Every structure is written in structure tokens, then in C-alpha cells.
Amino acid sequence: MDSSTILDHALFQLTPTRTRFDLVLFYEGKNEKLDSGLFEPFISHLKFARDEISQGGYSITLQPPAPDLCASFSTPAVLERFVTIETEILKIERSIQANANGRQEEDANGHTKKSTDLTKAKGELKTKDEIKQEENSKVQLQRLLETRKALLWKEQAMTY
Template sequence: MKQSTRLSSAVFQLTPTRTRCDLIIIANDKKEKIASGLLNPFLAHLKTAQDQIAKGGYSILLEPETGSDATWFTKATLERFVRFVSTPEILERVYTIETEILQIEEAMAMQRRNDIGQSIVENHQIRPQGGSEGDKSVPHANEEKAIVLYTPGAPAPEANGSRLQEGNSKVQLLKVLDTRKAVLQKEQGMAFARAVAAGFDIDHMEALVSFAECFGAMRLMEACSRFMDLWNSKHETGQWLDIEASGALSNQSDFTAMNASCTILSDTPNKRDISNHMASDNNGKSCSTNNAGMIKSF
């Protein structure tokens, strides 16, 4: 079945224990299994699935409203949804890093504001040099403002050396924050490239949002919306363009390889998974496992 094939429906076929499932897509009276594994990850992401499982039964039906022009309901959209369920961080990481970058920028701005405020206070605390005795008898208005009242028990004014050391520490802090920001920006660009390579490029976000709205996949909808907002803002400033261009070829090859596989969601490998893995090896296909040990493609 082609990636662009428009589906009539998709069904989660449950096991007798209702803990595992096969995800089967249906189009033009043809069926194809695209995922298999634990049911709970899908329930956590789909409000429609939660509502149907509460009524009992051994199947969960995903079907757009009758008469709707659901051009987004394709095999590719379902596969991207499965990929998001298995590894939501692949799409959410971009925004998570952006949050940390904004926090660093706020800390740097606050530090600079504090430095400016402290400089103004110190300038006001410097008492201007007086002239003759006659001048001292009638203080100038600015001189009155420059008078600092002595408070018993107050710490003595810092020495010039201490102030210099404090200033150097603040400069070093700003340098550390600026370095961290640069590292995060680079990491964010790499996270964006990985998301694109996994099939979550901007051209497919609208289809995923439509899927999320139809079947109550709120986490997916939020992740897509934030990703699109960031993509627009970064491209306005010229960021990510080079990364997107360099990742285009890997995106095409990696996503094609993913589309040719069937995904299994599992907590720990079981006998069935192992037997499937051995069978795939005999057929000359490759098997890959992600870092979390949650997904197997064969």
C-alpha cells in the first residue's frame, strides 16, 4: 500500500487479554498491518480509543466522519502517529530546548538590568567634592541627594578590589550563559534535523493536526502546533535553513526505510518478538532497536 493511499478506516485488533493489539489499516477492501504491541501507549494518546475501550469489545475503530473530506487520513499519517507514540521526544525535543534557551536569555537580561541598576546607585552614592566654606553652608540640591546616611551595624563599603572581583564574576557568568545558549541552539538545530529525518517535516504537520483533532490526540496536536510556530519563527531569522537543506536527503532515505517496516511497541522483548526478529533475519531484512528499547522495526 502506498504512503499516499487514502484510508477508509484503521482498526486496533486487541488480544483476548486486551493488553496488546495489532494496528491494521484498510483501504479499497485491502488490509495491512503497520504496528503491533502494547495497547496502553495508544490509549494514552487517543481519546477516541479510551472512549471505545471503556465500552468493552476487542477492537477500536478509527474512522473519519462520514462525508468529510479527510484527505489527511493516509497510511503515511498513521505511520507518523505510531512513530510519535513510540518516541514523542523526537518532535517535542525541539520545543523543550527552546524553553531552556528562553530561560537563559531572561537570566542574561536580568543580570544586565541588575548591573545597570547597581551602577546608577553607586553613582548617586558618590559625594561630590565641596568648594569653599561658603559653598558648604548652602548645599546644592544635587549634593543633598548624594548624602548617604550612616546606619549603625551596616557593613563597611567594599574595597575597590572586592568590587572588581565581583564585576569579573558577573562577566564570567554572562559568558557561561552565552556559551550554554550557543550549545543549545546547535543542539536544537540537530533536534530539528532528526525530527525532519523521522518524517515530521513542516509539510506534513497539517495532516497530523487534522488527525489529532479528529481522534483526540491532544499531545500530538500540541507538539505539532509548537513545532510549526518554532519553524516559522526560526525561518524568519534564517535559522535551520542550512540544517533543513542538508537533512533533506537523509530524510528521504530514512523515512523510506521506516515506511517499509512494521513497528512493534513493547516494554520488554518476549518470545513472540524474538521469533519475529529471527524470521525477519531469515528473510534478509534488518532489525533495529531505539535507545529506549521500546521500538523494534523489522
């Protein structure tokens, strides 16, 4: 098992005398026996486990609390900031995708349309320097968008 694996729950299976245990971990639909031995050293600091034993039963299940998205936002301002960041990330991703698909412009409603090149319409040809400069600016824009997106992800992680 990888140390970064998120556990579903842990189960202490007790002997009939409730003095020894087998610790079984459940994760990603799998289970793995991690340890066995005397139960007292493990529960000496867990009031919950001692209460479970006093009620009877031969197993104690430890589960993490269910994640609650709304509870993770301490104030409405934090929630609003999270939504604002998420919206900006989505706009950047659409822009990156539009740049990758060719020259497209996005209107206020998020619809994309092909842009027309006025120099081609007039019959003029671009020089190699103009083409190279245009490609460089596209690459710079792409890098800028990727950098901004990474920064927003970090800020979102700190907000959340």
C-alpha cells in the first residue's frame, strides 16, 4: 500500500476476550491486514474505542468524516472567491482550447467563431518575419495563460 493512499476505513477485529486485535485497512475496494497484537496500547488514548468496547461487540470501525463542500467555506466571501477563481480557470481553459484549434474569437456568451484575416482578404501575403512574430506572440500568450491557470489553481487550493 502506498503511503499517500486515502483510506476508506480502518477496522479493529477483536478476540472474544477483547484483549488482542487484528487491524485491517480498507482502501480503493481492497483490504490489507496491517497489524495485530495487544489492544490496550492502541485504545489507551481513544475514548471512543473504550466506549465501543464497553457496549459489547467484537469490532471497532474508524471512518473519516464525510466531506462536506459547504462546510469547508468559512464565510460567503470565501465561497464567492472560490467561484470567481473557478470561473476564470474555465475561461482560460476555453481560450487555450480555442488557440489550439486555430484562430477563433469568443463572444460575450462564450460562443466561438472563426476570425477573418484582413490581409488575406485584401490579397496581401505576409512576410516570414511577420509570420514568425505572430507565432512567437501566440506561444507567449499560451505560456501566459498556462502560468495564470497554474497560479489560480494554487490560489484556489489555498482558498479551499
